[in-house]
Amino acid sequence: MRYAICNETFEGWDHARVCRQASDLGYTGLEVAPFTLAPRITGVSAAQRRQLRAEAEAAGVQIIGLHWLLAKTEGFHLTSPDAEVRQRTADYLVELANCCRDLGGELMVFGSPAQRRIPNGTTREQATDYAVDTFCRAAPGIADARVKLCLEPLAPAEADFIQTAAEAVAILDRLAHPSFVLHLDVKAMSSEAAPIPDLIHKHAARTGHFHANDANRRGPGFGDVDFVPIFRALKETAYKGWVSVEVFDYAPDPVTIARESIRYMRACEAQAG
16 A cells, blocks of 8 residues: 655644654655645745755655645535636646646645535535535636546535545436546445445545544544454455555654554554555
8 A cells, every 4th residue: 555644744843854753754755735835835936946956856755645625725615506706616626736747746636625615595516516516617727737636525514515535426326427436435435324335345446635634623543443354345446546544633643653653553454455
């Protein structure tokens, strides 16, 4: 497996230090939250992008892509009834894709629950139509950047739209575009009725990225989720993408989270055969 970790785990650290620490602990990939770079991705200059990429490469890690795409921004919304807002959101997704490419990344995870909520007075069916429209507007630019947008289902406690892998796949089917794939997240899958290994098998052909975490919002091995069957399912389905650690509870500290998460995942991968 190729292991990555999300950079916001190391809150307040400078980029070069994050890259060195991740590499020292055995990670070969780094996933970046845009808000850790600038309030808007357009504020990250070409020179800064080159420096960020060079610092990662010097440490022996690859910036694999971006996540939390719309977090801490204003004026963007995937499911807005307003066509101008949808166009503005699509244009920003293309800007993110261009930055992702410049950093050496290959994927973008669309989670951003606050920016995909179903607006008041809008049905789920209408929200789906609006989401498809936004993604269709962004698709040519994302394809030009040679980046995959990974659509992330989120648990009902976090989002009221795209709550299951099946719901995400239905949108992907409507898009029918090679630049759009499925993202699977252990914490989110823990809220579904089907066991996680079953979901991995069912959606293997569509899965482009994978987040490793526990249902308790902490890292792998910091809760009750058994990752041995998860890694067995990933191996059985010949998953070739990244396994990226994403946590939401930063206790006790970033180094302990990163070190113990990869130690546990490697042990589970070995047990999985």
